Amino acid sequence: MSRIVGIDLGTTNSLVAYVDDKTGQPRVISDRDGQRLLPSIVSFAGEGVLVGAAARRQLVRRPQSTVYSIKRLMGRGYEDVKGELRYFPFKVLPSEGIVKIQIGSREVTPPEVSAIVLRSLKERAEAHFGEPIEKVVVTVPAYFDDSQRQATKDAGRIAGLDVVRILNEPTAAALAYGLQRLHEGVVAVYDLGGGTFDISILRVKDGVFEVLATNGNTHLGGDDFDRAIVRWLLDEIRGGHGADLSPDPEAMQELRLAAEAAKVRLSTDERTPLTIPFDAFTYSREITRGDLEGLIGQLVDSTLLPCRMALADAGLAPADIDEVVLVGGSTRVPLVRRRVHELFGKTPHSQLNPDEVVALGAAVQAHILAGGITNMLLLDVTPLSLGIETLGGIVSVLIPRNTTIPTNAREMFTTSVDGQRVVDMHVVQGERELAKDCRSLARFELSGVDPMPAGMPKIEVVFLIDANGILQVTATELRTGKAAAIEVRPTYGLAEGDVDRMVEESFTYAEADVEARLLIEARNEADTVITHVERALRQGEALVGAEEQQTIGAALDALRRARATEDRELIREATTAMNRATEHLAELMMDAALKAALASRRADQVLEK
Amino acid sequence: MDHFEVFGLPRRLRIDGAELQRKFYELSRRYHPDFHQAAPAERQAEVLDASARLNAAYRALRDPISRIEYLVRLEEGRETKEGATVKPKAPPELLGEMFEIQEALQEAKASNRSDGLEPGARETLAAQRDRLLARYRDEEARLRGPLSEAWDAGGSAERSRVLGGFKDALATRAYLRTVIDDIDQALGEAGEGHVSHRRH
Known part of the structure; x- marks a missing residue:
């Protein structure tokens, strides 16, 4: 194999x-x-x-x-x-x-x-x-x-x-x-x-x-922890800076990433600084493990x-x-x-x-x-009960939750009208009694039933949950022994034809030039760095001397020039040089933000007393 | 092939759980699709079917009560479908008490208290629930003990009488379960006194 x-x-x-x-x-x-x-x-x-x-x-x-x-x-x-x-x-x-x-x-x-x-x-x-x-x-x-x-x-x-x-x-x-x-x-x-x-x-x-x-x-999951922190920060920022960041996707993403990073640090540290540079201002505060636990306690419970x-x-x-x-x-x-x-x-x-x-x-x-x-x-087992919708929207359970897989269940179906040629089934998953409260998986249509008086056809449908936990349905007309044709309409899935089309489209992707992709990556990274440096210069210019400002300015020009070429290596080198040139400035800005955060915390404590 | 035959067992209710599990694991090693990935499609379909049958058999037989439910279905020739075998039926000697309980439950539903119940009514209902739970356990003990033994020891005439006994006891048990669940729900303790469909 x-x-x-x-x-x-x-x-x-x-x-x-x-x-x-x-x-x-x-x-x-x-x-x-x-x-x-x-x-x-x-x-x-x-x-x-x-x-x-x-x-x-x-x-x-x-x-x-x-x-x-x-x-x-x-x-x-x-x-x-x-x-x-x-x-x-x-x-x-x-x-x-x-x-x-x-x-x-x-x-x-x-x-x-x-x-x-x-x-x-x-x-x-x-x-x-x-x-x-x-x-x-x-x-x-x-x-x-x-x-x-x-x-x-x-x-x-x-x-x-x-x-x-x-x-x-x-x-x-x-x-x-x-x-x-x-x-x-x-x-x-x-x-x-x-x-x-x-x-x-x-x-x-x-x-x-x-x-x-x-x-x-x-x-x-952890995403929900991050969201709880983000909601809290949004309120804080609204209160402290009078700014509502929620309509700004870039700011929201900055918040989310900062919240996630702070959450991670609080797994080892009791308290951690949180500093988020926005275009108009830099937000700083300290967050403690206690703060975090207050925010996520219910989710954990x-x-x-x-x-x-x-x-x-x-x-x-x-x-x-x-x-x-x-x-x-x-x-x-x-x-x-x-x-x-x-x-x-x-x-x-x-x-x-x-x-x-x-x-x-x-x-x-x-x-x-x-x-x-x-x-x-x-x-392994199937996590949810599998059933079919019956008269009045009630679910008839065929395979209970926590049944070891593979497993199957057989059910007999027939027609309710003379000459009926098609039988429909609605398959659901969940623990509720009504089909509308369960998860709709698919509608199955058995077609090609021989026209007979109502109730005469005997169609045996086998519902099989395989070792993947995925349902397979087969049907047999018992009188003739013929397999009945089944059309599956998944409620929240891709139709077979969609998947085929996507498979083909994705192959054209794969042939795309690796070099071209690497160039895009390098340019994107350069763009990100340029934006950050521009912002840092606006906010932190006063922190460094004229000489350092000049060095940073020169590196920025070099990076912009490299960005315009097709040379991936050149762009990479210029990006690295840019990062090196701003290391000191970044440190200074972080220190300043931290000091501000600590100062505001002290002020809070004073006010509380 | 019925579920007893899958394990090479006679149609008897006394089954050594540890031995059944050992055999289940052994047969799983033989039929589980994981070990037949390289086999031709036809053979894969066969083992898939065998594996599904084995899992169904183990599920039906591992628990003494579900074993009895399966036996009743099997004896009555309705072995294909899992699920309720009997209609819940109130035991005659409890009818009076049941009436009171239903009345209290109705009242709880009608009242507008956030927890649904007066403290006094709450205590009474809880006490009734505990009595019913004890009765439920008695019924299970009877099913697992004397009735099962009578089945295993009896001849065919005796067995058809025992089969009736199984059905009555299962009907009572099902009834008690419903009432106990209703009371739990009214007390806001749903899930706490829950006896799962699966026990070891």
């Missing part, structure tokens, strides 16, 4: 990993610069496309054409996500069915954006192995529904990949731990990432990883109910859990660790890097599928 690699397609970062044949251990593949994480960000710049760190640098510069956290929109409809659209600077179009994003004059779907990230990881792996890579295992949140899984699989196809398995992230993490550290027993995996939360309870025994129950929230529900479904009490494993960058937040510790009454594991452990587990599963590991087996 050909090589299979494992990909963690994350909300914030993505990674690719493989199992080393010699050591039998999973390894993350780095890019040329030694970076292991690929930011899941795609920037559309004219004809070109940037991905990863290069796209990240465009977040503030081109907020409307730089797409991040796309995972939150995968397999969703406009109605599902409209509540959070105000946090995204890019434009999501109101539409039926699948969400579409408008970039300039074109529209892209979430699977197409994710495909660009996947393709970049594919290239990274190909550069590492020096051979084409086609087969991959891609991870998804355990609580992803069928549409979200299907969207992820579509993304793989558009990227020219064969997704041989969609793997649940918490189970992937358990596999990675299982390879070396886990003892036999019952394990709870608490996975809080950038945009999603999962809890999975597993029994590990004799090399079998049996998932007993899973629960979660596919719209809860809201992860505990899914944990209790998963325990109840597994028929277990917190005390029955032998080990707790933490996964996802957001589990670095001390408050999260504290709450998990309190719930389960034991210190959670976090020896493996929470950013990498899912990718490592995906590599392990890839190795199992390739036949490289034969003593480990993963038995």
Whole structure:
């Protein structure tokens, strides 16, 4: 069997990993610069496309054409996500069915954006192995529904990949731990990432990883922590500077990035300065871990109910859990660790890097599928009950949640009118009694039924949830034994024809000149640096002497000249020189901002007394 | 092939859980699609089917109560569909108490208090709920214990009598479950006293 690699397609970062044949251990593949994480960000710049760190640098510069956290929109409809659209600077179009994003004059779907990230990881792996890579295992949140899984699989196809398995992230993490550290027993995996939360309870025994129950929230993660901080900062700035920044996408992006960075620092520091240079003023203040915990406390607490529900479904009490494993960058937040510790009454594991452990587990599963590991087996479950809509809009459950997959259910259908040739079914996922409260997956149309009196045709429909957690439906007319034709209309998915078209279009992308892309990257970076320096000179000119001002001015001119050429190396060199020339100024400005922040804090304290 | 046959077991209710699990893992290693990735499409379809059948069998048999529910369906020739086997039915000796409870629940619904209940009514309902929960557990103990033993030991005449006993006990249990859930909901404790469909 050909090589299979494992990909963690994350909300914030993505990674690719493989199992080393010699050591039998999973390894993350780095890019040329030694970076292991690929930011899941795609920037559309004219004809070109940037991905990863290069796209990240465009977040503030081109907020409307730089797409991040796309995972939150995968397999969703406009109605599902409209509540959070105000946090995204890019434009999501109101539409039926699948969400579409408008970039300039074109529209892209979430699977197409994710495909660009996947393709970049594919290239990274190909550069590492020096051979084409086609087969991959891609991870998804355990609580992803069928549409979200299907969207992820579509993304793989558009990227020219064969997704041989969609793997649940918490189970992937358990596999990675299982390879070396886990003892036999019952394990709870608490996975809080950038945009999603999962809890999975597993029994590990004799090399079998049996998932007993899973629960979660596919719209809860570090992004929501950042948003809570941003809302708070917006209020502060409105109060302190009288400025409302919310209509300004660039300022909002600056705020978000600063909030995220401060949150990260507060995982190790008790307090941290927050300095954001805007065009009109520089905002500075100090933020403490207590401030942060006040802002995110409720969000963290809201992860505990899914944990209790998963325990109840597994028929277990917190005390029955032998080990707790933490996964996802957001589990670095001390408050999260504290709450998990309190719930389960034991210190959670976090020896493996929470950013990498899912990718490592995906590599392990890839190795199992390739036949490289034969003593480990993963038995996963479907996270949500699957049912069909019956008379009166009531859901008849065919496959209950937490059923081990693969699994199938059979249901008989017939006609209600004489001579009826077509039978419709509406398939939903969820735990509510009414179909309208559940997640609509698809409408299936069985056609070619022989005309007969009502109730005479006997059509057996088999609903199969495969090992990917994805639904497949087949139907047979029992009298004739003939397979009935089924047309599937996914509610929030791409039609088969759309995917084919996107696959073709993406191939034309791939042929685009690498050199041209690198030139675009270099120019974009130069533009970013030029903007920053111009702003710094406006605000901090007085901090440095005339000589230094002249040096900076000269470097700026040189960079502008280089920017106008086609010479990528020249632009790179000029950018580096520019950065060096402003290092001292940047330091001075940071000091000044810090002093201002501390002074205002002291003033606050004085006022409080 | 019925669920008992999947595990090579006779149609009896006494099953060693640890042994069943060991066998489930062993058969999973044989049929799980992960180990047949390189097989021809036809073989892949076969193992997929076998794997789905194995998972369904394990789910039905691992819990003593769902095992009985499955047995009832199997004996009545309705083995394909999982789900409710019996109509919930109130046990005759509890009818009086049930009437009171339903009345209290109605009142709770009609009242405009934010928590829905007077403190006194709340206590009474909670006490009733606990009694019903005890009765629910008794019913389960009867199903798992004497009734299951009678099935395993009995001849065919005895078995058809036991089958009736299973159905009555399951109907009572289902009824109690509904009322207990209703009370929990009225008390605002939904989920707390929840007995999941899956127990070990």
